[in-house]
Amino acid sequence: MKPIYQEYFRNNLPHIWCAGCGNGIVMSAWARAMDELKLDKNNVIGVSGIGCSSRITGYLDLNTLHTAHGRALPFAQGAKMARPDMDVFVFSGDGDCAAIGGNHFIHACRRNMDMTLIVINNNIYGMTGGQFSPLTPFGKKATTAPYGSVDPSFNLCELAIGAGASFVARGDIYHAKQLTDLIVAGYKHKGFSVIEVIASCPISYGRRNKIPNPADMMQYVKDHTVAKAVAEKMTPEQLEDKYITGILHEAQGREYTEEYAKLCERVQGGDK
Amino acid sequence: MAKVRLVQGNEACAMGALKAGASFYAGYPITPSTEIAEHMAEMMPACGARFIQMEDEIASAGAIIGASAAGAKAFTATSGPGFSLMQELVGYAAITEIPVVFVDVQRMGPSTGLPTLSSQGDIQQARWGSHGDHSIIAIAPNSVMETYYQTIKAFNLAEKYRTPVIFLLDEEIGHLRERFEVDENEEIEIINREKPTCAPEDYVPFENVAGGVPPMASFGEGYRYHFTGLTHNEKGFYSSALPVVDKFNRRLVDKIEKNVKDIFECEELFVDDCDVLLIAYGSVARSAQEAMNELREAGVKVGLFRPITIWPIDEERIKAACAGKKAVIVPEMNLGQYAREVERIVAGSVPVKKLCRVDSELVIPEEIIDMVKEVLK
Known part of the structure; x- marks a missing residue:
């Protein structure tokens, strides 16, 4: 049997990411999910925006679109509308998805088109060298927040739920097996599935915030993530700087391409 | 019917x-x-x-x-x-x-x-x-x-x-x-993208083919490949190698510009038999044609060159149309965006007059007639 990386990755490794970067863990978690789902690669589309995380599509042996900054979701929705029978995975980062792509994110959640979005949240703009993003915690340092950020951050998963995504989950790079399971569950769910992944950037985030060592960064991720079942027994004070992981929301919603197909049938049947 | x-x-x-x-x-x-x-x-x-x-x-x-x-x-x-x-x-x-x-x-x-x-x-x-x-x-x-x-x-x-x-x-x-x-059933040529016929492992999606336009597979057809907005090599992956970047950027331009004869379309009315040539496109070309008709009825030799294709420009054709004219007038609803192309192409060999409106109203035939009379004074 071929190793998973040979089955699902193109033979253009090594990747561009820094030592200690969490993106590779997410990429391998995705490949393990693929291995479990046994999807036909010819029938899978991978779409990404711009940033460190979005370079993932270059390595995946799929039909891949590395698009413009913030715009992965519009491209993905266009592709899904054109080929509703194909599976779509979208890869994005905290800057790409929550800042420049924020509006597209809201409306993709609302439409609930069947695809799986994986947002790698490393709390920083890594590719451009460490500027704060909308998901950088208050007070943390970045090159554009040298004295600590005064920008409030927000909870991307809560936004996704509010905007209508029918599957919302959060994983992290320390709990890699759980992450694979979440990606599998997100894929199996019919509708728009959002999976936020708490990740690490020791170079651009860690060094400025006193966690420069990749192992310490990993420990930091472990210490700041709490499984949903555990979190339910904790106080708001205890949860203040924690990320709750697991499936946070799952609901049945109308799937967009199915609704559009029904509309076409109705019109073609003469019923307007 | x-x-x-x-x-x-x-x-x-x-x-x-x-x-x-x-x-x-x-x-x-x-x-x-x-x-x-x-x-x-x-x-x-x-x-x-x-x-x-x-x-x-x-x-x-x-x-x-x-x-x-x-x-x-x-x-x-x-x-x-x-x-x-x-x-x-x-x-x-x-x-x-x-x-x-x-x-x-x-x-x-x-x-x-x-x-x-x-x-x-x-x-x-x-x-x-x-x-x-x-x-x-x-x-x-x-x-x-x-x-x-x-x-x-x-x-x-x-x-x-x-x-x-x-x-x-x-x-x-x-x-x-x-x-x-x-006629809804009219036979019209419909062109679809050329698809690769080779095996997926032999497919080079951005190949420097003769003519500059490589065949394109769509997603789901068995050719798994990569699109990126980064400058890329023929396989589609990021490249910063100088010769690759140079060749790629030139192909993007050449595949259009070198096929200008195939792409460019225009309408020429009395272009060979005129003293003053009007160059106009879109709605303003309708005013220009009306002005030309009225002037020709009065015995004034005016012609119209109407580019239907705005880009790329068949520069040889514009140069030939303008050659030897007393003046070329370019009426348009902007401050000379196409006129500057005409000026560049004729390079001073023919006087080029701009007739510009930017008050949101169409350039009307009377204005064009007045300018023709003015340049023939």
């Missing part, structure tokens, strides 16, 4: 798109282009084509490019402010060589400008709106019937050259209602 109807330019564009095989539309409402979206929303479901209203123009541009990568013939329609927002992705479609059509029903700018009034102010934006060197195809029809046929041509050229095509209506043409007589 063709049924005679009164049809609006925007509607003719929508009908032409369907005739061309458009199977996907994404757009965001904006005057004076909105009727195109409304017609697509109404007509597309009946033929199983897909319509989606996006959250903004950037999303619309992204959606059509994504749909085209997945095999659809895709387009959007907008106007100045929306077209400005789309520019980054016009460049993305150019660098990834994904065929799409952008309809821009021009209105008075800059910025919000005069939302319901006409302009031809996007001539240069269509060419240079996105950053970097790439070429582009742009078309500007002057009637409702021509809008129909040229919309089909826009899709054909997008597919043939793997490029974004800009379809430049102006508000006058977009909202003009006139006689429309098209």
Whole structure:
């Protein structure tokens, strides 16, 4: 049997990411999910925006679109509308998805088109060298927040739920097996599935915030993530700087391409 | 038999798109282009084509490019402010060589400008709106019937050259209602992108082929490959190698510019037999033709050169048309965006006069007649 990386990755490794970067863990978690789902690669589309995380599509042996900054979701929705029978995975980062792509994110959640979005949240703009993003915690340092950020951050998963995504989950790079399971569950769910992944950037985030060592960064991720079942027994004070992981929301919603197909049938049947 | 109807330019564009095989539309409402979206929303479901209203123009541009990568013939329609927002992705479609059509029903700018009034102010934006060197195809029809046929041509050229095509209506043409007589069963050449015939492992999606346009596989056809807005090698992966980058950028331009004879289309009226040549396009060309007719009845030798293809320009043809004339007059609804091209091409060999209106009104025949008389004094 071929190793998973040979089955699902193109033979253009090594990747561009820094030592200690969490993106590779997410990429391998995705490949393990693929291995479990046994999807036909010819029938899978991978779409990404711009940033460190979005370079993932270059390595995946799929039909891949590395698009413009913030715009992965519009491209993905266009592709899904054109080929509703194909599976779509979208890869994005905290800057790409929550800042420049924020509006597209809201409306993709609302439409609930069947695809799986994986947002790698490393709390920083890594590719451009460490500027704060909308998901950088208050007070943390970045090159554009040298004295600590005064920008409030927000909870991307809560936004996704509010905007209508029918599957919302959060994983992290320390709990890699759980992450694979979440990606599998997100894929199996019919509708728009959002999976936020708490990740690490020791170079651009860690060094400025006193966690420069990749192992310490990993420990930091472990210490700041709490499984949903555990979190339910904790106080708001205890949860203040924690990320709750697991499936946070799952609901049945109308799937967009199915609704559009029904509309076409109705019109073609003469019923307007 | 063709049924005679009164049809609006925007509607003719929508009908032409369907005739061309458009199977996907994404757009965001904006005057004076909105009727195109409304017609697509109404007509597309009946033929199983897909319509989606996006959250903004950037999303619309992204959606059509994504749909085209997945095999659809895709387009959007907008106007100045929306077209400005789309520019980054016009460049993305150019660098990834994904065929799409952008309809821009021009209105008075800059910025919000005069939302319901006409302009031809996007001539240069269509060419240079996105950053970097790439070429582009742009078309500007002057009637409702021509809008129909040229919309089909826009899709054909997008597919043939793997490029974004800009379809430049102006508000006058977009909202003009006139006689429309098209046989729905008419045989019209429809061009679809050339597909690879090789085995997937031999496919080189961005190969430097003769002619400059490599075959394009759509997603789901067994050719798993990569599109990126990064400068890429022939395989489609990022490259910063100097010869690769240079060759790639030149091919993007050459595949259009070196095929200008195939792409460029114009109408020439009395061009060989005139002292003064008018060069006009879109709605203003109608005024120019009217002025020419009136002047010729009075014995004044005036001709009209009407570019239908705005970009690329067949410079040899313009040079030949202008040669030996007493003057060339370029009336347009902007401050000389096409006239500057004519000036550049004739390079001082013929006087070029600009006749510009930027008050949102159409240049009228009387103004053109006055200027012809002025230059012949």
